[in-house]
Amino acid sequence: MKKEVVVIGLGYVGLPSVVNHVKNGHQVTGFDIDQRKIDLLNQGVSDIDTVSDKTIMTLKEKGVIFTADEKMIKNKDVYIIDVPTPIDSNKIPDLSYVEAAVKLIIDKVKIGSLIVLESTTYPGTTEEYLVEKFSSLGYKIGTDLFIAYSPERIDPGNTQSLKAKIPRIVAGFSEGCLIQAQAFFGSHVTAVTDLKTAELAKIYENTFRLVNIALADELQKISDDLRIDVGEVLAAAATKPFGFMKFTPNLGIGGHCIPVDPYYLTWLMETRGIKTPLIDTAGKINDSMLDYYLQQINDYVTGNKQTMTSMTIAVLGVTYKKNVADIRMSSVMTLIEKLKTMGAHVVAFDDVLHNYHHKSQEEIRSLAGKYQQLKTFDLVIYAVDHDSYENKKPMIIENSQLFYDLTTA
Ligand SMILES: NC(=O)c1ccc[n+]([C@@H]2O[C@H](COP(=O)([O-])OP(=O)(O)OC[C@H]3O[C@@H](n4cnc5c(N)ncnc54)[C@H](O)[C@@H]3O)[C@@H](O)[C@H]2O)c1
Structure with missing residues (x-):
């Protein structure tokens, strides 16, 4: 049945969510507190690289309203x-955005409204921040209002995940809430017993990735010491058709999920006096990788009778992930800063980011297929294997005086 739907927060999750709800035949309003973003959307411009300007125009033609107006x-x-x-600088969960979103809709909901939290968070949040808040105002949850949690599993840059309909986990505060949420989300939904189960399932998915990436990071260190090619080890192990899943070593996990979400869990457990040593260690290994690779690069440079001080370095790829125009929490950016403090002159290139931002990122240049310009640098650090770079890798290597590959695995 056609519903009037409001999506609050039009970022990497919210904007694709608008697209999906329109596809499912609903009348959608996209709300964001960022007026600049709303103005762009109303001009038909998306600031999320996974949703095209053309899609925004189609949404508008289908009656989608983008607004920062609470009314x-x-x-x-x-x-x-x-x-x-997010987490703060001490890796403590920051739920102020969820709190603000709840405050925003408190006087907007009507009897019968369904409220679904999709943000990733620790078990207990939906109850603490939504159920308790609305109950304290006299609403009977499951009768007057329906509250559910359904984590988003979108994977930016992963075209597989965009093509396939991703199965969804849903939990309701009560049976009535679950029935409403299931009816809204339709097929591809797995119902779980309660809100906390759904919240923990999502956090566990991303913690699973952190722990396994940290194991691959450790394998990188082991392989380097034994002078074995880590990429070949991983490729060989990945020929096993069961019981193995390939994760690759990393300069330091970026983005806003894996470097963040596990700390929601460790923080919660710490407040309950429970230790999480495996997750803690995985986090520390991840944090150690940047300095590890920096040392490896330095050894490579000195091994070639050069010194990082006053070296000119081209860094290829700066985004947190391949084929994604998102720089948030990118370890490559931290690497660049560290190289600069060591006295190197660094120029960053990222054609995915550059193309997407329509040349507005002056400090990040486009290689634009002119591989010869790499010859002017003492060292090329190949940091992100965007498809456009990967397809031309032999040419990039051919034009590099010294070439260090951070993506070998
Ligand atoms: N990005 C991903 O790949 C991904 C995947 C799965 C889950 N998640 C989770 O989804 C949630 C959202 O992540 P994101 O990547 O879309 O974030 P984002 O930063 O891309 O977008 C969030 C949007 O919310 C807006 N906003 C902030 N406070 C608001 C308020 N009070 N009212 C209305 N709008 C408000 C911001 O202006 C911004 O546009 C997070 O919990 C994240 O962990 C993200």
């Missing part, structure tokens, strides 16, 4: 919350 989101059937859930 436009009153009395709707469904409220989907897709706001950030």
Whole structure:
């Protein structure tokens, strides 16, 4: 049945969520507190590289409203919350965005509204920040209002994940809430017993990745010491058709999920006096990789009778992930800063980021297929294997005086 849906937070999760709800035949309003983003969307411009400008135009033709005006989101059937859930500098969860989103809709919901939190967070959040808040205002949850948690599993840059319909986990505060949420999300939904189970399942998915990437990082160190090619080891292990999943070593995991979400869990367990040594160690290994690779690069340079001080270095690829125009929490950016403090003159190239931002990122240049310009640098660090670089890798190597590959695995 066609519903009036509000998506709160139009970022990497919220904007694709608008697209999906429109596909499912709903009337959608996209709300964001960022007026600049709303103005761009209303001009038909997306600031999320996974949603094209053309798609935004189609959404608008289909009646989608993009707004920062609170009055436009009153009395709707469904409220989907897709706001950030970051950590602070001490790796403590910051739920202020969720709190603000709940505050925003408190006087907007109507009797019968379904509210779904999709942001990643620790077990207990939906109850603490939504159920308790609305209950304290006199709403009977499961009768007057329906509250559910359904984590988003989108994987930016992973075309497989965009093509396939990703199965979804859903939990409701009560049976009634679950029935409403299931009816809204339709097929590809796995219902779980309660809100905390769904919240923990999502955090576990990303913690699983952190722990396994940290293991691959350790394999990198082991292989380097034994003078074995880590890429070949991983490729060989990956020929086993069962019981093995390939993860690759990393300069330091970037983005806003894997370097963040596990700390929601470790923080929660610490407040409960429970230790999480495996996750803690995985986090520390991840944090150690940048300095490890920096040392490896330095050894390579000195092994070639050069010194990092006053060297000219081209870094190819700066985004946190291959084929994604997102620089947030990118370890390559930290690497560049460290190289500069060592006295190197660094020029960053990223054609994916550059093309996407329509040349507005002056400090990050485009290689634009002119591989010969790499000859002017003492060293080329190949940091992100965007398809456009990977396809021309032999030419990049051919034009490099010294070439250090951070993507070999
Ligand atoms: N990015 C991913 O790949 C991904 C994947 C799965 C889950 N998640 C989770 O989804 C959530 C959202 O992540 P994201 O990557 O979309 O974040 P994002 O930073 O890309 O977008 C969040 C948007 O929310 C807006 N916002 C902040 N406070 C608001 C408020 N009070 N009202 C309305 N809008 C508000 C911001 O302006 C921004 O546009 C997080 O919990 C994240 O962990 C992200």
